[in-house]
Amino acid sequence: MPCCTKCQKAESIYFRAYSGEYLCKKCFLRSIESKAARTISKYAMIEYGDKIAVGVSGGKDSLSLLYVLKMLFDQHSNNGNELVAVTIDEGIKGYRDESLQIVKDFCAQLGIESKVLSYQSLFGVDMDQAMIQRSSQKVSSCSICGTFRRRAIDIAAEAVGADIVATAHNMDDQLQTFMINLLAGDVERIGWIYPEPVQYTQSGMKKVKPFVEIYEYEIAFYALQRDIPFQSEECPYMNESIRTDLREFFNRLERDHPGIKYNGYKSMTKVSKVLRSSMPSSGIKKCSRCGHVSTGDICSVCKTLSIL
Ligand code: SF4
Ligand code: ZN
Numbered sequence: 001m002p003c004c005t006k007c008q009k010a011e012s013i014y015f016r017a018y019s020g021e022y023l024c025k026k027c028f029l030r031s032i033e034s035k036a037a038r039t040i041s042k043y044a045m046i047e048y049g050d051k052i053a054v055g056v057s058g059g060k061d062s063l064s065l066l067y068v069l070k071m072l073f074d075q076h077s078n079n080g081n082e083l084v085a086v087t088i089d090e091g092i093k094g095y096r097d098e099s100l101q102i103v104k105d106f107c108a109q110l111g112i113e114s115k116v117l118s119y120q121s122l123f124g125v126d127m128d129q130a131m132i133q134r135s136s137q138k139v140s141s142c143s144i145c146g147t148f149r150r151r152a153i154d155i156a157a158e159a160v161g162a163d164i165v166a167t168a169h170n171m172d173d174q175l176q177t178f179m180i181n182l183l184a185g186d187v188e189r190i191g192w193i194y195p196e197p198v199q200y201t202q203s204g205m206k207k208v209k210p211f212v213e214i215y216e217y218e219i220a221f222y223a224l225q226r227d228i229p230f231q232s233e234e235c236p237y238m239n240e241s242i243r244t245d246l247r248e249f250f251n252r253l254e255r256d257h258p259g260i261k262y263n264g265y266k267s268m269t270k271v272s273k274v275l276r277s278s279m280p281s282s283g284i285k286k287c288s289r290c291g292h293v294s295t296g297d298i299c300s301v302c303k304t305l306s307i308l
Contacts, residue, residue, distance in 0.1 A: 001013065001015070001022060002022050003022070004022055004023055004024035005020075005023065006021065006024075006031075007026070007027055010024035010025070010026065010027075012024050013025050013028065013225075014028045014221065017259075018215075018254075018258040018262060019259075025225055028221070028225065029222065029226065032068070032214060032222045033071065033072070035213060035214055036068050036210045037072055039195070039210050039211075039213050040072075040208070040210050043195045043196045043197065044196070044197075045164070045166075045195075045206075045208035045209075045210060046081065046208065048079050048081070049080040049081065050081055050082075050163045050164050051081070051083075051160070051161060051162045051164070052069065052081060052082065052083050052162060052163070052165075052166050052208075053153070053157035053162035053164070053165050053166070054069060054084070054085050054086065054165075054168075055086055055088070055149075055153045055165060055166070055167045055168070056085040056086065056087050056103050056114070057087065057088075057103075057231075058098070058099025058100065058102045058103045058231040059099070059168075059231055060219060060220050060230040061168035061169075061211060061216070061219050061223075062167070062168040063102070063103070063106055063228050063230050064219050064222055064223045064226070064228055065168040065211055066083070066106070066107075066112065067110070067226060067228055069210070070083060070110050070112065083112050083113075084112065084113045084114070084115060084162060085103060085107050085112055085113070086115050086116075086117070086153055086156035086160065086165075087099075087114060087115070087117075088119070088148075088149050088152045088153060088156070089117070089118040089120075090118075090127040091118060092126075092127045092128060092236065092237070093128055094233070094236075095233055095234075095235050095236060098231055099231040099233075100116065102229055102231055106229060113160070115156050115160055117156045117159075119152065122148075122151070122152055122155060123148060123301070123305060125305075127148075127237070130144050130145075130308055131237065133308040134307055135307045139304070139307060140240045140241050140242075141237035141240045142237065142240065142241040142243065143304075144304055145237070147301055148301065148304070151301045153167070154205065157205060158203060158205065162205065163205065163206065164206050164207070164208055165205060165207045166207075166208050166209070166210060167208075167209055168211050169209040169211065170216045171211075171213055171214055171215055171262070172215065172216035173216070174209075174212055174265060174268065175261060175265055175268060176243050176250070178190060178268045178271075178272070179246050180242060180243065180246065187275070188275070190271060191272060191275035191277075191278065192276075192279075193269075193272040194273050194276040195209060195269070198276075200293060213265070215261065215262075250264075289302040
């Protein structure tokens, strides 16, 4: 490989096709970390003294996010930020056990507190049971699971007294979510994708995604280069989601046209910003069944539970 385009000193280990740069290990790692730091400051995601609950699944993205935030906070220790890892056990046999151990060991290594909550303890049902009990195959595994996970992370974050929930959604995830909403006719939901955080719970908690401007495959390469251990096992229910098809579609496009995902992401951000500004800023309702914040009379968790 040729010499690093940035430092002109070391041999490169990575070719960034969309920018034409060759990067050495040090410059590659730094590019990811500074991109995350720039995204945090661009969208005012984290303030002095905030306690951040990081949703950690045990995959490459969430463990890398935990690592990067810990590193940034250590560099600015007088900012008084605190980290807690929250992990949700969906109850998927043979899949979740490996990752729970990886998260536990990694948090111990970084000296970060961790909290685990399960669907079973919160909703009285786990994913394996939900897959058998669902009354309609039209409701996909990931839509049930995602609905439960968002609520479970909120509950865990509130329990540890966090001000912010940070998740490791990357640029690819955002593009896929945009397309899913578009194809489902859910245009109103696109406003939620814009990266600037909104307060969304009774306690005023915010949600942030510091990796939102980073390609998925670059986070995977980052995890490998940093020797971050991550779960290799894939969820047995993942192929039900249209997300898998969209991921393959965008990866194919990016292979033939480097940078197309980033262009798509930039356009999507502009559209989501416009839609965010037309979202009602007040009028957050409470679910008539469970009392949690909801956009309708009945929240998505209660709706999901009613089909099981
Ligand atoms: Fe849940 Fe879908 Fe992720 Fe599996 S792939 S853990 S079902 S969201
Ligand atoms: Zn409810």
